[in-house]
Amino acid sequence: MCPAPARTTDAAIVTAARALLERDGPAGVTMQAVGAAVGVRGPSLYKRIADRAALLRAIEAEALAELGARLEAVAGPPARLAARRMAVAYRAFARESPKTYAMLFSPERWDEAGDAARARAVAPVLAVTAALAGQADALAAARLLTAFLHGWVSMELAGAFRLGGDVEAAFAYALDATIEGIEARRAAARI
Amino acid sequence: MCPAPARTTDAAIVTAARALLERDGPAGVTMQAVGAAVGVRGPSLYKRIADRAALLRAIEAEALAELGARLEAVAGPPARLAARRMAVAYRAFARESPKTYAMLFSPERWDEAGDAARARAVAPVLAVTAALAGQADALAAARLLTAFLHGWVSMELAGAFRLGGDVEAAFAYALDATIEGIEARRAAARI
DNA sequence: GTCTATATTCAGATAGAC
DNA sequence: GTCTATCTGAATATAGAC
Secondary structure (H helix, E strand, C coil): CCCCCCCCCCCHHHHHHHHHHHHHCCCCCCCHHHHHHCCCCCCHHHHHCCCHHHHHHHHHHHHHHHHHHHHCCCCCHHHHHHHHHHHHHHHHHHHCCCCHHHHHHHHCCHHHHHHHHHHHHHHHHHHHHHHHHHHHHHHHHHHHHHHHHHHHHHHHHCCCCEEEEEEEEHHHHHHHHHHHHHHHHHHHCCC | CCCCCCCCCCHHHHHHHHHHHHHHHHHHHHHHHHHHHHEEEEEEEECCCCHHHHHHHHHHHHHHHHHHHHHHHHCCCCHHHHHHHHHHHHHHHHHHCCHHHHCCCCCCHHHHHHHHHHHHHHHHHHHHHHHHHHHHHHHHHHHHHHHHHHHHHHHHHHCCCCCCCCCCHHHHHHHHHHHHHHHHHHHHCCC
16 A cells, blocks of 8 residues: 555564663664664654654653563562562663663653653552551652662662672662661651 | 973863763763863863773762762761761762762773772771671671662652652651661671 | 864764655 | 665864974
């Protein structure tokens, strides 16, 4: 019907762009490289997406949905165990998609759709910290837990743990201490 | 004596480059812009520094020395208070030099000199966590504390706390919970 | 030590044919 | 929808005069 039938799809473009991001970093996600990966020329992509920024936003949306689903998948009581499982799932996601993960925290392209996607992704964490810390401290506790996890995986991905020692054991220690600290503050508040 | 006396200094170049980094981000640190900021042309800088990467390494070294000095300045017992003061100092440094701070965790240019500078910068933190957590867990506790702080300030600088609430109060809560968690694990280990 | 001039490379994005 | 050809711009770094 068309003189030039579609040779690719929007989904394939996003998938290929994310693969390029992981392989070559953000600078490797050029329109030409993405086009080549899906079998078209670079300029042809502009018939489907507005510009490079829109492509990167699409990668972010896909990644946030994936992260949220992984966290949701390990939800459920008891809260203490759920917190541990979510921490493990979060760390696993970051290790499997390090460059994509890093992009989630670069604010250049944030918009309202991104805000909504972020809120959905962290909802399971908020549910867990509400149970761990009490409703009054749920948000603060969620911020502690995500800050710790984000800091930890960022440092791991940057190769910042360079003083030796057992990093796996340290992660277990740090996660336990964080959860215990949250629980301890709840107990203190009840007195 | 010279036909063309020096119009700038190495120190001025690093200072100007760091100011450009803070104003325009890493991409703003071009050789031409740095040259203009110190009153010479871009290519003239190559008589003083090997290349752009060396310039960025020099910024990192300066920043790490500054951060280490700030942490050292608030050291001293009691450990619990020192940990709090260091957290505040760390956060203040990141807020005053956000782009420079972010660059400290981008591993592209790390070398042995950078490792040594990093080790010096975190030495005060290790001293504090040794007192807080005991010698056996000092490194793991330092990793917890730095991961939490790095994660927290990274999220703040990225504008990632977008669910409302009192971020200052949440920081106080999170810092207290982290310190208490470290202390609680020490008590648990002693039993 | 600084200059001008330039080699080199490569990116995003558009125009218009098919 | 895809193509080729091109515009536009900017960056790092070098060469060689002064």
